[in-house]
Amino acid sequence: MVTTTWQMPEPIQPPDWLQQQVGNFAALLLCQRGIVEPDRVAAFLSAAAYQPTAAAALPEMPQAIARIKLALQAGQTIAIWGDFDADGITATAVLWEGLGHFLVRGDRLFFYIPDRLKESHGISVKGIDQLRSQLQQQDRNLDLIISCDNGSTSLEAINYANELGIDVIVTDHHTLPDLRPPVAAIVNPRYLPEEHPLFHLSGVAVAYKLMEALYDQFPERDRDSLEKLLDLVAIGLVADLVNLKDDCRYLAQRGIERLRQKQRLGVKLLLEQCKQAGDRPIDISFGIAPRLNAVSRIWGDVRKCVELLTTDDPNLAKQLVAQTEIANTERKALQRLVFKQVQAKIAQLDLSTTGIIVLVDAQWSVGVLGLVAGQVVAEYGRPTILSTLEDGIARGSARSLSGINLYELLKGQEHLLLGFGGHPLAGGLSFKFENLRLLTEALDQRFWSQYGQLQMRTIAIDLEVTIPDLNRELFNQFKQLEPFGMGNPSPKLLLRNCRFIRKSHKKIRGSKGQKIEYLKTDFTLGDRQGNQITGDWWGHYAYELPDTEGECDLVVELIYNARDDFYHVRLMDVHRSAESQIYDIVTPKPQAVSAIAPSKLRLDSTTAKAHETWRTLLGIAKYLSRTGESVPRSRLAAKLGIDHPRVLAIGLEELPRYGYAVQHDDHGDLISIRAVNLVPHKSWQSSLFIQSVNEWLFQHQFVNPEILAD
Structure with missing residues (x-):
């Protein structure tokens, strides 16, 4: 685990006109994110008020369009080279459907996506040979490859294609190589300055811009065919976690509006499967995208996903949606298994x-x-x-x-x-x-020389609210600012001086009762005035929350459950009220910095964390004694955030002083704890353990990577 600090934004007073237009909380968020001028506010809130950037502004777009037009005129065969994640799948579907209005699919237009379990991202020599062999069986030569969401660094394969007389157009958004690849055109927004409105386009957005530029060359074509691609663009943009600003935001807004209309059969059925309306980015990130991604993660081959997104056959679409659900269920179980195995290795x-x-x-x-x-x-x-x-x-x-x-x-x-x-x-x-050790040592050495110390996890709090604020009105204010994502994150809300009235955890099963061990803690939160709200904390046990007697400060997100029509909170982080590590403002004023000595900030932070670690250990002891379960030493260390065996041993040695008997298996790996003769709660002040954790944290995070000696 990593210590978390919280940062509060600098106090801002929004203008009256903005508060009247969007509400006080939404106005605060807009101001904090630098969106204050009336024209910028209008363009942010409504796609209709935004002036999108022309596709021709992308580097080498004219060369790409010229080569495609040549292929169309000369009767050449084009192959789309896609990628196996949601951005790459939707990008492939955009080109497959968009170019399909110019070429017959399966005759002069084909697509190829690498098998995730057998191949890597990007154009490959092996894949080119496989594609050529497939086309030769249909008496077709491969004349032009158009990549999407990949290809910028596929230098060996591009050279191989050139030797075979195959031209390549790369459309991509990944980091560029030092030298331009030898292609007919490379359309990649990374060539633009970072402040350019197209810089953050994802793979599917670049593919869409390519189609936009192509349609500009054929004004007689029905533009509605281009507009119909926007739901695919929204899926890829949100799934790929790109910065949703400027044209990315515009395309996501327009795409989500089309997604809401559910005009695309496969998308409509996917939304029904995951019980989402399709009017919010969360419907993509927690519904559609995981299912598309799961197919490649479990089975490797995602060609059926492109078919799902582009078919008009209801029976086929239903079959393919069912397959994505099966894949997603298996993905969850496999991910949990591998994570446990990784944790066991990290413990060493x-x-x-x-x-x-x-x-x-x-x-x-x-x-x-x-x-x-x-x-x-x-x-x-x-x-x-x-x-x-x-x-x-x-x-x-x-x-x-x-x-x-x-x-x-x-x-x-x-x-x-x-x-x-x-x-x-x-x-x-x-x-x-054979290069593993050298690579690990080289990366580690460069890391320490470049970054100097381990990073502390920071949560940037957007607003301080109360429990009564967490209602439909606040949700509707926030909804005006969607889509949330990178560059425009979902609001993180601070609640002060609250208490956990009820808390319990359970393991979540799959939609058909499959044994998928996903852990969730449910709780009810109350304040001093008696107001209450329910919430959840994914991936955590109830005993990890502070005791019900004490007051806490929490960072939460406001969640709307559309299925059951109620509002609740999702817990992001929690501290005891007296121990919350909130650093006043993101950009501190000079006097705020000089008022507190750095050493005092460090000591206060580590001391508070040490006390919290001791309370967590007591909570785990209480839980294990009640359930009779055992816990692996590595799991206990991970939950406490302690990766030094001697510090953990001190904590276990202290527990018998407070009435807990600690037992180990023959190998010392499994730990069981039972209550024998508990002492009064108020006397539970393990000064030795707290001192050890405090010293370990201070040395670990602020002074030197060396830890307490055994």
Whole structure:
């Protein structure tokens, strides 16, 4: 685990006209996000008021359109080269459907998407050979490849295509290589300045812009065919977690409006399957996207997903939707299994000197490694690379946290890698297993020299509210500001001085009762005035919450349950009220910084965390004594956020002083705790354990990566 600090925004007084237009809370959010001028507010709130950027503004778009027109005029065969995630699948569907108005699909237009379980992202030599063989069986030559959501770094395969007389147009949004690839055109917004309104386009959005530019060349074509692609664009944009600003926001807004209309058969059935209305980004990120992604994660081949998104056959669409649901159910179970195995490996690491977690296991499925790596980043606060192993080659996924550019760290290690690509926060890679130790050491050394210390997880709080504020009116104010996502995050709300009135946890099963162990704690929250609201905390046990006697400060999100028509909160973080680590403002005023010595801030932070760790240990002891369950030492350490064995041992040695008997199995791995003769609660002040945790935290996070000596 990683220590969390909270940051409050700088106090702002919104103008009266803005409060009257959108409400006080929404006005505060807009001002905090720098959207104050009337014309910017109008363009932010309504796609109709935004002036979209012309497709021709993308680099090399004219060259790309000229080459496509040549293919159309010369009767050439075009192959779309897609990718296997939701952004790549929707991008493929956009080109498949968009170009299908110019070419006969399956005759002069084909598509190819790598099998996730057998191949990597991007254009490959093997894939080109496979595609050519497929076309030759139909007496077709391959003349032009158009990639979508990939291809910028596929230099070897592009050179191979050139040798065969095959032209390549790359449409992509991933990080660029140092040298321009030898292609007919490369349409990638990463060539633009970061402040350009098209810079953050995802793969599907770039593909749509390509179709927009093509349709501009044929004014006689029905533009409605182009408009019908926007629901696919919204799915890919939201799923790929790109920065939803400027044209990205505009396209997402328009796409979600079309999504709400449910005019596309496959999308309509997907929304019905996951019981979503389709009018909010959350319907994509928690409904459609996981199901599309699950197909490649479990089965590898996603060609049926493109068919699902583009078919007009009701029976076929129903069959394909059912398959996505099965895949998603299996994905959940597999992800949980792999995460447990990864945690067991992490327990063997010395996290005090580990800047980047790099793990390899031949039993892991490559399909879920990106998801699990993201879980590890959230749980342990370290950039993480997880790989599977086959025939001496490690292939996997990398995830990072804000402020640590993992792509740049990997970019310096090309000599140890067979390939890599992606973003600052996520990517894929492959390397020879024999290079594992050298790669790990090189990445770790560069991490410590570049970043100096481990990052503390920070939650940026948007607004302070009360329980009575958490109602339909507040939800409707927030809904005006959707779509939320990267660059426009869902509001994080601070609740002060609340108490947990009720709390309990349960394991969630799949839609058809499958045994998927997803943990959720439900609770009821109350304030001093007697107001209450229900909430949930995913992936956590009830005993991890503070006792019901004490008051807490919480960071939550407001959630609307459309199925049952009620509002509740989703817990993001919690601290005892007297111990909340809230640093006054995001951009502190000079006097606020100088008023508190850095050393005092550090000591206050670690001391509060140490007390909270002791209370968590007591809560776990209480739970284990009541249920009779045992817990692996690694799991206990992870829940407490302690990765040093001696500190954990001190805590276990202290428990008998308070009436708990601690027992270990023969190997010392499993721990069971039972109550023998509990002492009064008020005397539970383990000064030795708190002192040990306090010292460990201070040295671990602020002074030196070295931890307490055994």
